[in-house]
Amino acid sequence: MTRPPTAGELGLCLCHSCGLVCDMTGEPDHCPRCDAPLHRRKPDSLNRTWAYLLAALAFYVPANLLPVMNTMMLGSGADSTIMSGVIEFWQHGAWDIALIIFIASIAVPGVKFVVLSLLLITVQRGSAWARPERAKLYRFVELIGYWSMLDVLVVALVAALVKFKALGDIEPRVGILFFGLVVVFTMLSAMSFDPRLIWDSPPAKEHPDATRSH
Amino acid sequence: MDTPERLIICEHCDCVYQTVTLARHQKTLCLRCGAVLQRYSGLTIQQRLALSCAAAVFWLFANFYPVMSISLKGLKNSATLWDSVLALSQGPITFIAMIAAISIIIAPAFQLVLLIWVLGFALAARRSPGFTLCMRWLETLRPWSMLEVCLLGALVAVFKLAGMLDVLPGIGLLALAVLSLLLIRIAGRDVRDLWEVL
Numbered sequence: 508m509t510r511p512p513t514a515g516e517l518g519l520c521l522c523h524s525c526g527l528v529c530d531m532t533g534e535p536d537h538c539p540r541c542d543a544p545l546h547r548r549k550p551d552s553l554n555r556t557w558a559y560l561l562a563a564l565a566f567y568v569p570a571n572l573l574p575v576m577n578t579m580m581l582g583s584g585a586d587s588t589i590m591s592g593v594i595e596f597w598q599h600g601a602w603d604i605a606l607i608i609f610i611a612s613i614a615v616p617g618v619k620f621v622v623l624s625l626l627l628i629t630v631q632r633g634s635a636w637a638r639p640e641r642a643k644l645y646r647f648v649e650l651i652g653y654w655s656m657l658d659v660l661v662v663a664l665v666a667a668l669v670k671f672k673a674l675g676d677i678e679p680r681v682g683i684l685f686f687g688l689v690v691v692f693t694m695l696s697a698m699s700f701d702p703r704l705i706w707d708s709p710p711a712k713e714h715p716d717a718t719r720s721h
Numbered sequence: 722m723d724t725p726e727r728l729i730i731c732e733h734c735d736c737v738y739q740t741v742t743l744a745r746h747q748k749t750l751c752l753r754c755g756a757v758l759q760r761y762s763g764l765t766i767q768q769r770l771a772l773s774c775a776a777a778v779f780w781l782f783a784n785f786y787p788v789m790s791i792s793l794k795g796l797k798n799s800a801t802l803w804d805s806v807l808a809l810s811q812g813p814i815t816f817i818a819m820i821a822a823i824s825i826i827i828a829p830a831f832q833l834v835l836l837i838w839v840l841g842f843a844l845a846a847r848r849s850p851g852f853t854l855c856m857r858w859l860e861t862l863r864p865w866s867m868l869e870v871c872l873l874g875a876l877v878a879v880f881k882l883a884g885m886l887d888v889l890p891g892i893g894l895l896a897l898a899v900l901s902l903l904l905i906r907i908a909g910r911d912v913r914d915l916w917e918v919l
Binding site: 510511512513514515517519520521523524525526527528540541542543580592596599601604607608611638639642643645646652653654656657658659660661662663664665666667668669670671674675678679680681683684687688691694698702703705706 | 728729730732733734735736737738752753754755756788789790791793794796798799800804805806807808809811812813814816817818820821824825853856857860864865867870871873874875877878880881882884885886913916
């Protein structure tokens with residue numbers, strides 16, 4: 508397949524902050540234009556992505572098991588988890604809202620775990636399988652990343668509004684903290700992953716004749 | 722070989738291309754991985770500055786007017802964005818209040834201040850003091866500004882509460898809607914153009 512030359516082959520490097528094409532002769536540490544650190548690949552990308560991902564996965568369990576808010580109505584209180592909120596909407600016939608919350612809060616983090624693990628494992632194996640599709644998957648994960656924050660903000664607004672003491676009171680519960688942490692850590696995980704690694708083939712395997720003169 | 726200024730590198734797969742001038746509604750895609758390389762923006766510096774100032778006004782409205790108010794058996798209550806951050810800050814979960822505050826209040830505010838500062842000087846064809854730092858912060862803040870999520874959250878909250886009590890969307894909600902749309906338009910990637918024109 509003919510493809511355009513890569514930055515590595517031309518001795519160039521992209522500055523992630525300002526988008527400048529930097530000449531890497533003399534190995535500069537910082538972008539000459541915006542002074543951001545320069546690196547050909549994000550430093551320690553795979554380890555950092557794994558670390559953030561596993562941290563997020565650990566928080567995902569309490570985020571789903573612990574209650575995210577407590578609703579007190581006329582003296583009777585009830586804790587609700589994220590899933591019970593979804594079920595409640597569903598039972599009241601508001602299937603569209605139930606679907607939005609389900610997608611944003613449960614499906615999106617789940618999809619992120621699966622996709623990021625898949626990307627990490629295939630990159631570590633130096634796989635050449637379905638590269639354009641994997642690149643697309645990464646962009647998808649980046650795009651959907653922060654929508655999971657939805658439930659945190661819903662709980663915040665609802666808790667701020669319903670403050671009628673004995674008549675009715677809604678309070679946030681500790682589950683929402685873990686849930687927010689899941690969102691933050693999956694975002695950090697996706698940010699530390701370097702999609703260019705998908706295209707880097709292990710030098711020994713695919714390009715036995717390519718001299719590494721750059 | 723071209724000078725590095727006329728080249729562009731795909732940030733998703735490292736392919737190198739020459740930049741092209743785009744017409745309206747055009748964008749360039751990477752041949753290998755399909756990522757967007759360049760996108761036509763079409764906003765002049767004046768327009769961007771004007772939109773940023775408008776967004777700053779909407780930010781004020783979104784923050785100082787209640788997003789919505791509720792009533793239950795004659796009792797009334799309303800909440801602003803700041804109230805909802807405070808609602809999270811009680812008890813052992815204070816940390817999440819900080820995340821919420823950053824994503825719906827602080828990050829958008831900083832984005833707007835930096836944009837107005839940088840664009841104001843750009844209007845006079847000058848680089849503002851601290852230009853480099855401002856541009857890098859704009860880049861760093863972008864993923865953490867989540868106003869459009871907040872907007873959807875507010876709408877979900879309306880539905881959530883509508884079952885038990887009367888809900889009235891406030892001025893803040895309207896301002897939030899406009900502000901989130903404006904921010905998508907002005908705080909996006911094309912701010913980077915300033916590096917080239919100044």
